[in-house]
Structures are given as C-alpha cells and as structure tokens.
Amino acid sequence: MLRYSYRLYPTPDQQIALARAFGCARVVFNDALAMRQAAHASGKPYITDAQASAALTAAKATPERAWLSEVSAAVLQQALADLNTAYRNFFDSMTGKRKGRKVGPPRFRSRKDSRQAIRFTANTRFKVLANGRLRLLKIGDVEVRWSRDLPAVPSSVTVIKDAAERYFASFVVRAEPGPLPEAEAECGIDLGLGHFAVLDDGTKITAPRFLRRAEKKLKRVQRDLSRKEKGSNRRDKARVRVARAHAHVADARRDFHHKLSTAIIRENQAVYVEDLAVKGLARTRLAKSVHDAGWSAFVSMLEYKARLYGRDFRRIGRYEPTSQVCSACGVKDGPKPLHVRAWQCKECGAVHDRDVNAATNILALGRRERLNARGGQVRPPLAVAQAVEAGSRRGAA
C-alpha cells in the first residue's frame, strides 16, 4: 500500500463544498465520540460500530442535524470508520496487541485543527477523469497537479486542507512495480551530522540549496512571529506565514529524500544503513539535528523502495561502534570525540575520514548479514563484527 499525494486547486465554490464536508465529517466524528464517552462514563457497554451508524441515520432525521444530508453519506460513514479505527488502535495498544508507541484514546476534532480531512473510498465513486480532474461526490471536478504518475487505480483518496490553506489529494494505491534488473553495487550509508549522508565510496551528500533556503526563511518568519503582540492581527498573519514556510520546508525535504533514495536504490543491489534508533536519541543534544535532517523519513523511503524494486535493505545495529573501528584492518581504535573528523589507525597507518570510514564499516557489516541470511560462505568475522559495546552511540562514540 503506497500513498501518492498531489496538490489540488479547488474553485471557490468547491472550497465552500469542501469546508462543509470537513465540518460535517467532524461533527459526525465528534457526536459518535461523545456518545461513546457518555456510555463509558455511565458504565454502559461500548457502543458498537453498527449502533453508531444507526445513531447517525437517526440524527439526520432531526432538525438539528438535517444539514448533514448536504454532503455525501459515504464521507460521513468514513468519519465513523475513522473513529472506529482510532478506538481499535487505542484498545490494541492498551492490551499490547499493537506494538510500538502507545496510542491514546481518540480526541475531539476541532475546526481549528491544522489539518482538515475527509476520505472517499472507491465505493463512493470518486473518479480520476480523462481530462485529469478528480471527481468527488457532491464537491465537483477538482483540478489536480499531477506531479508524477499514479502507478495503478487507487483504492481511496483523502482530501486534506493544511494549515497553510493548501489542498491535497492523497491516494492509496496497491502497487507492484516489480523488481529492477539486478545491480552489481552495494552501498553503506552513514547518516552524518556534518553532511546529510556519507556513502562508503566517499560521496558526501549535503541538503540541496532550495531546502537550505526554505529552512532559512522558516527561521526568519518564526522570529517575526515571536515578536508580534499576542492576540494581534499581525500575529495571526505571521502565524499563517510560519505555517506556509513550514509546509514549504516539508515539501522541499520530501522531494530531496525521494530523489536521493530513488537514485541509491536504482544503483545498488543492497543498501545498508546504520540504525539510528532516533527515539533513543530524542533526549540528547543530537536530537534536534536528527529531527531537522529527517533521517527516519529518508530511511523508511529507502526501505519501502528496496522492497518495491527487489533490493536488499538492512539496518545495522546501533551498538556497533562503526566510527571507532578501522575499516582497513579491523582494529578497534577507541572512542573519538565528535570534533575528530579524520584519524590515522595506530595499527596499520591508514588515514580515515570519520564518516567514510563509518560508511565502509556499515557496508562490511551489511554484507556479512546478507551472506548469513543467504546461508552463504562467510568470511572470517571482522573485528568490527564482534565489537559490541552497550551504550555507545553513533556520533558520541
């Protein structure tokens, strides 16, 4: 399941229709949530999906909620389905059935939420027309900027309005583009701090200028906002500018990640990345730069593209001290403070760039894992493979 997002350009009339649909979906969601919370508070059993759906039908017959009939019934049903999913995730998280970060109970939606969304599933007959417009029930034929091709017929579309007042269509597609022809090369990637990424062949990748420029602008408008008086008109305007700049940075970053990950996956049969376990870094001073660089988003792109195109992708355990071990002779040379960018191995005399050396070690570790996984012939283990040191961290190591 893949998501493909495109910018939408609704006409003023369509914007009004969308605003109405966002509002109705929100009310349906909130009504059902309030009903379930009330049942819970008075010790009654959980209200089933069917009961919530019946309550919606009954509400539409009342004068207070009659206006819900102005929007597509399927959009309202979808709002209920979203709430049901939110509850299911919450229950599964509580019982431990769902792994990962804890999921809280569903929360009320607000018209002030920075993201407004409605979903159309295939059976509600949204349709991509021959003229490139997107037909949405009770909204109209909306203009789309097709920045890339949809690889297959989508199964659903979510229409989103973000804080910068832009509209997007996010399609869900079950796509099987199939494997690429086999490539010779393999690649180890060190996600550096000085550079966005360093490859074992010595390539150092920095964020492109358009992204750095967008980030600079974001900082400037954020500073402007902090200087504006609370509750003032100017502050409201500054807030919209910040939201726009944020969106701009996010777009530029996603674009950069897409291009880079596609290039790396195309050229290499296997790609190995150090597992940063970004969450483990969350409270360190490295955290900010980790989040700014958006590594985890980039690494997940590498991962899904590898799966898509039949490439091998591996994360190398985060406790392997890849920056301490000489990639030439395998001797562990001891911890190096962050400011040490280059060093010479005391054993074999090889001179290393810190990040390229780490990338080379990641490549060696990845190759070993890959061979093991295939049950193939394994070379004698490198020193780096045994040097497991709990608590060491990339960068601080």
Ligand SMILES: [Zn+2]
């Ligand atoms: Zn050495």
